[in-house]
Amino acid sequence: MTVLKSKIPKGPISEKWTxxxxxxxxxxxxxxxxxxxxxxxxxxxGASASATLAELGYNVKTFCFQDSPRRAHSxxxxxxxxxxxxxxxxxxxxxxxxYDTIKGGxxxxxxxxxxxxxxxxxxxxxxxxxxxxxxxxxYGGLLDNRSFGGVLVSRTFYAKGQTGQQxxxxxxxxxxxxxxxxxxxxxxRHEMMDIVLIDGKARGIIAxxxxxxxxxxxxxxxxxxxxxxxxxxxxxxxxxxxxxVSAAWKIYKKGAHFANPCFTQIHPTCIxxxxxxxxxxxxxxxxxxxxxxxxxxxxxxxxxxxxEGKLKPTQIxxxxxxxxxxxxxxxxxxxxxxxxxxxxAKERCDEGYGVNxxxxxxxxxxxxxxxxxxKEQAHVKGLDENDKxxxxxxxxDVIRSKYGNLFQMYEKIVDENPYETPMTIYPAVHYxxxxxxxxxxxxxxxPGCYSIxxxxxxDHGANRLGASALMQGLAxxxxxxxxxxxxxxxxxxxxxxxxxxxPEFEKAEKTVENQINLFINNKGKNSVDxxxxxxxxxxxxxxxxxxxEKGLKEAMKxxxxxxxxxxxxxxxxxxxxxxxxxxxxxxxxxDFLELGELFAKDGLERTESCxxxxxxxxxxxxxxxxxxxxxxxxxxxxxxxxxxxxxKLIKEKLNFEEIEVKTRSYK
Ligand SMILES: Cc1cc2nc3c(=O)[nH]c(=O)nc-3n(C[C@H](O)[C@H](O)[C@H](O)COP(=O)(O)OP(=O)(O)OC[C@H]3O[C@@H](n4cnc5c(N)ncnc54)[C@H](O)[C@@H]3O)c2cc1C
Numbered sequence: 214m215t216v217l218k219s220k221i222p223k224g225p226i227s228e229k230w231t232x233x234x235x236x237x238x239x240x241x242x243x244x245x246x247x248x249x250x251x252x253x254x255x256x257x258x259g260a261s262a263s264a265t266l267a268e269l270g271y272n273v274k275t276f277c278f279q280d281s282p283r284r285a286h287s288x289x290x291x292x293x294x295x296x297x298x299x300x301x302x303x304x305x306x307x308x309x310x311x312y313d314t315i316k317g318g319x320x321x322x323x324x325x326x327x328x329x330x331x332x333x334x335x336x337x338x339x340x341x342x343x344x345x346x347x348x349x350x351x352y353g354g355l356l357d358n359r360s361f362g363g364v365l366v367s368r369t370f371y372a373k374g375q376t377g378q379q380x381x382x383x384x385x386x387x388x389x390x391x392x393x394x395x396x397x398x399x400x401x402r403h404e405m406m407d408i409v410l411i412d413g414k415a416r417g418i419i420a421x422x423x424x425x426x427x428x429x430x431x432x433x434x435x436x437x438x439x440x441x442x443x444x445x446x447x448x449x450x451x452x453x454x455x456x457x458v459s460a461a462w463k464i465y466k467k468g469a470h471f472a473n474p475c476f477t478q479i480h481p482t483c484i485x486x487x488x489x490x491x492x493x494x495x496x497x498x499x500x501x502x503x504x505x506x507x508x509x510x511x512x513x514x515x516x517x518x519x520x521e522g523k524l525k526p527t528q529i530x531x532x533x534x535x536x537x538x539x540x541x542x543x544x545x546x547x548x549x550x551x552x553x554x555x556x557x558a559k560e561r562c563d564e565g566y567g568v569n570x571x572x573x574x575x576x577x578x579x580x581x582x583x584x585x586x587x588k589e590q591a592h593v594k595g596l597d598e599n600d601k602x603x604x605x606x607x608x609x610d611v612i613r614s615k616y617g618n619l620f621q622m623y624e625k626i627v628d629e630n631p632y633e634t635p636m637t638i639y640p641a642v643h644y645x646x647x648x649x650x651x652x653x654x655x656x657x658x659x660p661g662c663y664s665i666x667x668x669x670x671x672d673h674g675a676n677r678l679g680a681s682a683l684m685q686g687l688a689x690x691x692x693x694x695x696x697x698x699x700x701x702x703x704x705x706x707x708x709x710x711x712x713x714x715x716p717e718f719e720k721a722e723k724t725v726e727n728q729i730n731l732f733i734n735n736k737g738k739n740s741v742d743x744x745x746x747x748x749x750x751x752x753x754x755x756x757x758x759x760x761x762e763k764g765l766k767e768a769m770k771x772x773x774x775x776x777x778x779x780x781x782x783x784x785x786x787x788x789x790x791x792x793x794x795x796x797x798x799x800x801x802x803x804d805f806l807e808l809g810e811l812f813a814k815d816g817l818e819r820t821e822s823c824x825x826x827x828x829x830x831x832x833x834x835x836x837x838x839x840x841x842x843x844x845x846x847x848x849x850x851x852x853x854x855x856x857x858x859x860x861k862l863i864k865e866k867l868n869f870e871e872i873e874v875k876t877r878s879y880k
Contacts, residue, residue, distance in 0.1 A: 769817070
């Protein structure tokens with residue numbers, strides 16, 4: 214029987230991490246030179262880990278499929294990063310961030326991990342400021358904060374709507390220093406195709422040089438997977454087009470467990486789908502909910518006129534607008550957590566109040582904030598607060614300084630000016646809380662194989678609050694893994710270089726080669742995207758914002774059929790020995806087609822509703838999620854057993870000793 218060892222240290226929660234760091238094994242500086250580590254991924258998790266491990270003296274080899282590490286998906290992160298600095302003096306603390314994150318995740322994450330995350334959050338800000346990350350500052354030059362959903366304090370540090378970009382530039386420059394020193398060997402345009410295990414331990418990877426198509430063997434004493442999330446299993450998502458599950462899936466198939474695959478975050482404020490030929494969705498950052506108010510018309514006749522183009526939202530007066538989040542959740546209003554806001558938008562649209570042609574859009578309106586800020590500015594400047602034109606201009610300037618790049622992006626895509634008319638938004642797939650299962654040291658169930666950032670099942674439980682993914686990825690990379698990996702590597706100081714001539718490397722390479730040849734020689738009739746779109750439709754309709762037993766069972770069946778058809782009829786043009794994007798996509802989709810089935814199976818097993826996982830069978834008469842703590846206070850950990858439908862469920866029980874488990878209310 215498989216036994217999960219989460220290795221959570223004993224003792225009071227506030228002392229666990231400190232004590233653990235003092236108890237675990239260390240590798241001396243001289244011996245670190247004898248150890249090689251492979252890091253797959255250069256997003257915030259992989260870049261911060263690579264830089265820090267190299268700084269410590271390990272020999273690091275880092276891989277990414279983009280042409281430069283700084284093109285990793287993390288660069289797209291907009292809104293901000295949380296930290297319990299309490300710079301606003303509004304009552305924040307390590308404990309409150311810990312509490313908010315546990316509650317936000319709907320009591321489905323590990324207390325010890327989340328406490329550690331809250332604890333190191335403040336170090337991240339200091340680290341990034343020292344690197345020169347240009348966080349927004351207030352008038353007096355101090356670091357500024359804003360609020361994100363599901364919390365009652367302002368703890369989010371930001372750099373306009375480009376926080377991910379600035380943080381990644383910081384981590385990337387730290388990496389570059391080590392690349393310059395020869396401590397990191399960087400492999401751009403290289404894709405990890407499989408992991409190599411020797412005597413049950415992770416000892417290297419098979420990588421593909423995407424430019425030449427050549428397969429390469431790379432040995433190391435440990436392998437770190439930092440390959441990001443798998444939201445693209447839905448085809449349409451806010452993720453970068455290349456984001457995929459393959460690295461995580463390959464290790465799953467070799468013995469690493471996969472946790473909570475169905476826990477997906479649907480983000481409420483994205484630009485609505487415009488048509489069938491779209492391949493990407495665009496996020497409008499949650500930070501906009503600090504100032505934007507969400508509404509739909511109160512009267513169905515107004516909705517009809519809007520859809521016919523006979524009425525504009527600006528012509529609907531206040532009493533005929535339904536600010537449904539403020540109405541239903543007065544305490545948190547527009548800043549309820551993402552799952553709550555997403556479901557509320559769906560509920561209104563399902564009732565027929567959607568404001569675009571497809572009926573799947575609600576308004577995000579800045580007019581009140583523009584007037585509020587405009588009046589304040591007029592007052593500050595001693596100008597006429599009753600001059601409507603002046604107030605509007607001053608208010609728009611404030612909004613521009615806070616969210617200018619987001620407004621510009623919206624206007625470019627939708628061709629409407631959001632300073633003058635409300636944005637239209639709708640929920641979209643955004644983040645995956647599920648991922649590779651890891652213990653407290655961030656090690657997977659394969660000895661020597663670690664998983665960090667969005668690739669692991671992370672500390673977010675069933676719903677990631679905003680601005681906490683960047684926090685977790687950087688906590689893992691800068692402050693957790695560099696300590697915990699030494700505990701394992703201390704036994705490897707006498708191992709010597711890992712030779713790639715061993716049969717295990719040869720076998721893994723052959724398997725990869727066979728799959729590549731299979732795709733190239735298939736000569737089918739359908740493109741990779743043909744299958745990916747079909748998979749995405751099944752996922753969105755049957756495993757999306759709300760799920761039920763019938764739909765999930767159908768999804769499992771349909772995905773399996775689609776997978777069989779894919780292998781028979783997919784067409785991959787070109788050859789294996791050249792830059793071949795279609796070939797890369799085929800390999801990634803093959804893994805999505807397996808993950809999708811496990812995703813549905815996981816959703817089917819969890820008959821409760823929690824966080825982003827909404828089972829229609831488990832709701833109140835008002836449509837609120839109903840958790841089942843008695844039967845489901847566990848992490849669903851899946852063990853590979855061949856076909857996805859045959860995967861075995863192991864339950865990691867969650868113990869809440871510090872925080873009282875309550876109904877998750879935001880009213
Ligand atoms: C539009 C958008 C906005 C967001 N805004 C915020 C925000 O404001 N705040 C917040 O906290 N979170 C935000 N998030 C979430 C956050 O950006 C991500 O969770 C986080 O950046 C993931 O970082 P990562 O390092 O784990 O992975 P990624 O940044 O996804 O990096 C993955 C890396 O792995 C590499 N890789 C993958 N597979 C392979 C392979 N097989 N071989 C080689 N290399 C591989 C890629 O090349 C890449 O370098 C946002 C997400 C989106 C989509």
